[in-house]
Amino acid sequence: MHITTDIVTARDILRHWRQQGEAIAFVPTMGNLHAGHMALVDRARRHGRRVVVSIFVNPLQFSQGEDFASYPRTLADDQSGLSHNSVDLLFAPTAGEMYPGGHELATQVTVPGLSDILCGAFRPGHFTGVATVVCKLFNIIQPQIALFGEKDYQQLVVIRRMVQDLAMPVEIIGAPTVREPDGLAMSSRNGYLSIEERRLAPHIYQYLLDARAAILAKSSDYAAISQEKMANLRAKGFNPDYFEIRRSADLGLAAPADKELIVLIAARLGRTRLIDNLKVSLGKEPAFT
Numbered sequence: 441m442h443i444t445t446d447i448v449t450a451r452d453i454l455r456h457w458r459q460q461g462e463a464i465a466f467v468p469t470m471g472n473l474h475a476g477h478m479a480l481v482d483r484a485r486r487h488g489r490r491v492v493v494s495i496f497v498n499p500l501q502f503s504q505g506e507d508f509a510s511y512p513r514t515l516a517d518d519q520s521g522l523s524h525n526s527v528d529l530l531f532a533p534t535a536g537e538m539y540p541g542g543h544e545l546a547t548q549v550t551v552p553g554l555s556d557i558l559c560g561a562f563r564p565g566h567f568t569g570v571a572t573v574v575c576k577l578f579n580i581i582q583p584q585i586a587l588f589g590e591k592d593y594q595q596l597v598v599i600r601r602m603v604q605d606l607a608m609p610v611e612i613i614g615a616p617t618v619r620e621p622d623g624l625a626m627s628s629r630n631g632y633l634s635i636e637e638r639r640l641a642p643h644i645y646q647y648l649l650d651a652r653a654a655i656l657a658k659s660s661d662y663a664a665i666s667q668e669k670m671a672n673l674r675a676k677g678f679n680p681d682y683f684e685i686r687r688s689a690d691l692g693l694a695a696p697a698d699k700e701l702i703v704l705i706a707a708r709l710g711r712t713r714l715i716d717n718l719k720v721s722l723g724k725e726p727a728f729t
């Protein structure tokens with residue numbers, strides 16, 4: 441596995457592969473890799489001859505008071521995990537390499553509307569930080585394919601919109617969330633949870649399953665389902681930001697006629713902010729004969 445922290449070296453390696461006609465599949469990450477990331481790497485291998493992973497804890501996507509300083513940085517372990525998974529190139533730039541003039545003054549990419557709802561309403565500037573760094577990483581790596589986990593579903597929708605709006609020649613692939621045996625979605629932030637919080641955390645998935653069951657049982661009062669689940673979360677000691685039922689394609693407000701839905705949740709447990717989601721397909725009504 442090649443490892444580099446600088447853009448020029450990454451480009452030299454990538455140019456060589458591109459000249460050989462090799463397709464490049466790219467998995468951008470912030471490191472502290474877990475089985476969810478490794479599933480993206482495995483999927484990338486199926487899509488590309490060469491697999492590139494980036495590790496960069498992007499300061500631009502953290503707001504004041506968030507966990508940028510304490511975000512887990514485990515480069516040595518990540519590096520060995522990736523080399524065992526036959527990754528071809530690890531690009532792990534410094535902040536100075538990515539934002540030579542400082543991230544505050546860097547040119548930014550904003551996806552309006554989508555970036556301001558759900559998590560965006562609670563983390564102002566977050567999705568602009570994500571879109572900006574992913575755009576820059578795409579310009580450096582120039583992959584044919586890029587893979588993102590569906591746990592960060594809003595991020596995936598924002599990136600798809602950016603790629604479409606800016607005509608970027610990259611195919612975006614979303615991969616299913618990988619869960620712990622008790623249902624908790626894998627996340628680098630799970631490591632912040634105390635033993636007691638870790639015991640409570642799987643309720644998030646349980647409430648998503650409950651909401652899906654209610655929707656499939658033809659309950660279309662989505663506001664009532666959401667309110668009930670917000671109350672359930674508070675009763676268990678969570679501090680929920682939102683529990684919402686939306687259209688899965690564009691995260692617009694779901695109406696009873698919509699068939700492809702997604703239930704999304706963000707809730708704090710102590711100092712840890714957890715997010716998760718579950719798709720619900722109401723399918724087609726049976727045709728009358």
Ligand code: PAF
Binds near residue numbers: 468470471498595
């Ligand atoms: O999902 C993440 O880890 C990050 O938001 C990403 C896409 C690597 C951008 O920094």
